[in-house]
Amino acid sequence: MIKIADMNHSGLRYEGPIYRPPSEANSLLVQATVGCPHNRCTFCMVYKKGPKFRVRPVNEIKEDLLWAHRNLSDSVQTVFFPSGNTIVMKTDDLVEIFRYTQKLFPDIKRITIYGSSQYIVKKGLKDMKKIAQAGLSRIHVGLESGDDIVLKRVKKGSTKATQIKAGTIVKKAGIELSEYVILGLGGKERSKQHVKGTIDALNEIDPDFIRLRTFLPKINTPILDVIKTGNFVILSPHEILKETYDLIDGLHVQSTVMSDHYTNYIQIQGQLPMNKKRMLDDITLAMERDDSSFRRMYIGTA
Numbered sequence: 001m002i003k004i005a006d007m008n009h010s011g012l013r014y015e016g017p018i019y020r021p022p023s024e025a026n027s028l029l030v031q032a033t034v035g036c037p038h039n040r041c042t043f044c045m046v047y048k049k050g051p052k053f054r055v056r057p058v059n060e061i062k063e064d065l066l067w068a069h070r071n072l073s074d075s076v077q078t079v080f081f082p083s084g085n086t087i088v089m090k091t092d093d094l095v096e097i098f099r100y101t102q103k104l105f106p107d108i109k110r111i112t113i114y115g116s117s118q119y120i121v122k123k124g125l126k127d128m129k130k131i132a133q134a135g136l137s138r139i140h141v142g143l144e145s146g147d148d149i150v151l152k153r154v155k156k157g158s159t160k161a162t163q164i165k166a167g168t169i170v171k172k173a174g175i176e177l178s179e180y181v182i183l184g185l186g187g188k189e190r191s192k193q194h195v196k197g198t199i200d201a202l203n204e205i206d207p208d209f210i211r212l213r214t215f216l217p218k219i220n221t222p223i224l225d226v227i228k229t230g231n232f233v234i235l236s237p238h239e240i241l242k243e244t245y246d247l248i249d250g251l252h253v254q255s256t257v258m259s260d261h262y263t264n265y266i267q268i269q270g271q272l273p274m275n276k277k278r279m280l281d282d283i284t285l286a287m288e289r290d291d292s293s294f295r296r297m298y299i300g301t302a
C-alpha cells in the first residue's frame with residue numbers, strides 16, 4: 001500500500017523538457033517517467049542533452065495526481081503522462097496510476113501516453129489488455145517510417161515488422177492508436193521506399209489516427225551531421241507534397257489523418273476513406289504553388 005505522505009509541494013513537479021502531442025494541449029500533464037529510455041533516434045533532439053531516463057516512484061506520481069485533484073479538479077478532462085516512453089513502466093505500476101487517476105477523476109474522458117513499438121511488443125497483448133482495463137485509452141506511437149533501411153538509419157530501435165506487431169497489439173487491447181509518420185525521413189535517396197513501406201505498415205495496422213510531420217533537421221541531432229556531409233539530402237516542399245499525395249493515395253484504412261504540426265507545408269485533415277479525394281485535391285492544389293511560397297527550410301531549435 002502506498003502512502004500519500006508528502007503533499008507539501010506547491011504544484012505539479014516536472015523535470016526536463018515538456019513534450020506532449022498537440023492534441024494533449026488541454027490535458028493535465030503528470031510526469032510518470034523522465035527522459036526517454038531509447039534516446040537514440042537520430043532526428044530527435046528532445047532528450048539528447050538529458051535528463052537521463054528514469055521512472056518516477058509511484059507514490060510521487062500519485063502525490064501529483066492528488067495535488068491536481070485538490071487544486072485543478074474542475075478543469076481536468078483528460079490526462080497525459082509524459083515523458084518519452086511511459087509504456088516502459090512496470091505493468092502493475094501503470095495499472096496502479098491509471099486506476100488511481102480514474103478514482104480521483106471519475107468523469108475523465110481520456111488517459112494517454114507515448115510508447116515506442118519495441119516496448120509495446122515486449123509488454124505483449126496480455127499486459128496491454130490489463131493496462132487498457134485500468135484506464136489507458138490512447139497511445140501515441142512513432143512509426144516514423146515503414147521502410148526497414150530508414151528505420152535502421154535513424155536508429156528507431158524497431159523494424160517494420162515490430163511496428164506492425166505493436167500496432168496490432170494496441171488495437172487488439174482496445175486502446176486508441178495514434179501513429180506518427182515523418183514525411184521526408186528517407187531523404188531523396190529513399191523517398192520512394194519510405195512511402196511504400198509506410199503505406200504497407202499503415203495498411204496492416206489501420207490505426208485510429210495517422211499524424212503527419214515533415215522532417216525538419218534539429219540542432220544537436222546526429223542526422224544534422226549526416227546532412228552536413230551531403231549523405232542525406234532534404235526534400236523540397238514539392239517533393240514532400242508528392243510523398244504526402246502518394247501516401248494518402250495508397251492507404252486503405254479507416255484512420256483519421258491529421259497534420260497538426262508546424263513542420264508541415266500544408267495542413268490536411270480528413271477521415272479515410274471518405275475524405276481521401278478531398279485531401280488529394282488539397283495536395284494537388286498546393287503543388288501548383290511555387291516552392292518559395294512555403295515555409296522556409298531552417299534548423300529547428302525546439
Ligand code: SF4
Binds near residue numbers: 038040044
Ligand atoms: S523520437 Fe521518441 S523514442 Fe526516439 S529518442 Fe525521441 S523521445 Fe525517444
